[in-house]
Amino acid sequence: MPNNTPEPQAVCNPISRSAIFIVATVAHGEDKADVVRSWCGDIAALVRAVGTRAPTANLSCVCGFGADAWDRLFGAPRPASLHPFREFGQGDRRAIATPGDMLLHIRADHMDLCFELASQMLNKLGDAVTVVDEVHGFRYFDLRDMVGFVDGTENPSGKSAAHYTIIDEEDPDFAGGSYVIVQKYLHNLDAWNGLTVEQQEKIIGREKLSDVELDESIKPSCSHSSLTTIDDNGKEVKILRHNMAFGRPGAKEFGTYFIGYARTPAPIEQMMENMFVGRPPGNYDRLLDYSRAVTGGLFFVPSNDLLDELPDRNPNAAPASIGDSQQENESEGTLNIGSLKGTSQDE
Numbered sequence: 001m002p003n004n005t006p007e008p009q010a011v012c013n014p015i016s017r018s019a020i021f022i023v024a025t026v027a028h029g030e031d032k033a034d035v036v037r038s039w040c041g042d043i044a045a046l047v048r049a050v051g052t053r054a055p056t057a058n059l060s061c062v063c064g065f066g067a068d069a070w071d072r073l074f075g076a077p078r079p080a081s082l083h084p085f086r087e088f089g090q091g092d093r094r095a096i097a098t099p100g101d102m103l104l105h106i107r108a109d110h111m112d113l114c115f116e117l118a119s120q121m122l123n124k125l126g127d128a129v130t131v132v133d134e135v136h137g138f139r140y141f142d143l144r145d146m147v148g149f150v151d152g153t154e155n156p157s158g159k160s161a162a163h164y165t166i167i168d169e170e171d172p173d174f175a176g177g178s179y180v181i182v183q184k185y186l187h188n189l190d191a192w193n194g195l196t197v198e199q200q201e202k203i204i205g206r207e208k209l210s211d212v213e214l215d216e217s218i219k220p221s222c223s224h225s226s227l228t229t230i231d232d233n234g235k236e237v238k239i240l241r242h243n244m245a246f247g248r249p250g251a252k253e254f255g256t257y258f259i260g261y262a263r264t265p266a267p268i269e270q271m272m273e274n275m276f277v278g279r280p281p282g283n284y285d286r287l288l289d290y291s292r293a294v295t296g297g298l299f300f301v302p303s304n305d306l307l308d309e310l311p312d313r314n315p316n317a318a319p320a321s322i323g324d325s326q327q328e329n330e331s332e333g334t335l336n337i338g339s340l341k342g343t344s345q346d347e
């Protein structure tokens, strides 16, 4: 990534022990849109205010917007690969799309910090948004998910994580941004725990205790790790996952919140197609015999620099008269070329 790429949000922050995932819809009306736009400029300050009180707890927040919301709130230009969540599969094995205009992915090593930041964020948004899904996730022991396997082992790290997740010159207006797909899965844990450890290992493609990958000679082509390993012209394409376990034992709810970041939605969509439809079709992911996706959303994550500019991007604002903008540019000594600030729908 060149040095002048805008600063990304905390997409590549290291694994945390706790997270809150909030999906919300934005109410209609110009006044509500104004609240959300101006909130974009407050995010960094809110994270600082809460995070500074516990500097070692690694508090972070990533915020993303869905395709319809982007058009409504910010207008053109729009991120090149932003589109509504694509569904895959059918019947009981279906990756479904569910409503959602905004995603908040709040992470920290202590849940109290996630809780405080989520409260402050939602407080500022007020009735401009309705929360349609809220999940409080935790890491199980040695970074395991709800099905008991270590989750995140094959994630890219360091420069490689940025390479696979952060948009660069392929979409210059949105460089430093990212795409994120979320799905909330509920597991039939009684049935899953009824399998032998060996059967579970064949489904995931790794040993349960040691987390070592199964040898190719015994790893089925329908294992989760096989179907989610994809390549582009012979080069493996990775995504960055920050999945979390969640649940309520009293309600017999046991889940894994899947969250995957990439610099285009395509690789994550390819993985979902392999899992739900199969590679080849029919050779599907047996994890789905024990897990059901109950939500699905795709969001664009602006860079931190763009987040700061979004409060000024009202697509319905009356365009400044030619005289005004000439005067403004002359006084700033700039032609404002190449800046996203002040762009209008007609541009």
Ligand code: HEM
Pocket: 145, 146, 147, 149, 150, 151, 152, 153, 154, 155, 183, 185, 204, 206, 224, 225, 226, 228, 229, 239, 241, 256, 258, 260, 268, 269, 271, 272, 287, 291
């Ligand atoms: C029920 C939900 C899911 C569970 C419990 C789950 C669990 C796991 C586990 C335990 C691993 C092995 C360790 C690791 O490398 O992280 C893994 C790998 C992986 N998963 Fe998932 N996963 C889920 C959903 C998904 C979805 C929806 C996708 C993508 C659309 C995905 C993509 C991947 C990828 C890319 C890998 C690494 C494959 C490799 O390179 O070996 N997972 N997952």
